[in-house]
Amino acid sequence: MSKENIKVKVFRFNPAKDKEPRFQTYEVPRLSDEEAMTKATIMNELHSQTVLDVLDHIFQNIDPTLSYYCSCRRGECGACGAVVNGETVRSCVTLAKDEMTIEPLQHLQVVKDLVVKEYSARELFSLARTNTLNLLKKAYKFT
Numbered sequence: 001m002s003k004e005n006i007k008v009k010v011f012r013f014n015p016a017k018d019k020e021p022r023f024q025t026y027e028v029p030r031l032s033d034e035e036a037m038t039k040a041t042i043m044n045e046l047h048s049q050t051v052l053d054v055l056d057h058i059f060q061n062i063d064p065t066l067s068y069y070c071s072c073r074r075g076e077c078g079a080c081g082a083v084v085n086g087e088t089v090r091s092c093v094t095l096a097k098d099e100m101t102i103e104p105l106q107h108l109q110v111v112k113d114l115v116v117k118e119y120s121a122r123e124l125f126s127l128a129r130t131n132t133l134n135l136l137k138k139a140y141k142f143t
């Protein structure tokens, strides 16, 4: 019996090698209801295939060069943050669907693929202040 696949486009960019970012398309098998029921663990009680499951499948079975990050796998730490079809989500608690586009978090430096630079609270404050000043300069046309 053939399984339904999930088609997913993933942002790929290695600043050390690539001139431009690109998207790579993958097809990942959708979990059957039975597989989804048995996948739930003490760490993740979701009985469905998540975006993080899709990334895990790509990394483990199709393309081990894909970089992404996660930690708690239960929606608490935010380490798996990504933009899916234009919406910022925690990929470990977001259900996978067909025709997904997965990108790194916006406005942060990409380390590789979906991994972005980690900022300290001080750096984030400085970044926000700089971005706000730049927006004000643009809006009021002063330099």
Ligand code: FES
Residues within 6 Å of the ligand: 070, 071, 072, 073, 074, 075, 076, 077, 078, 079, 080, 081, 090, 091, 092, 093
């Ligand atoms: S891995 Fe911690 S919120 Fe997803």
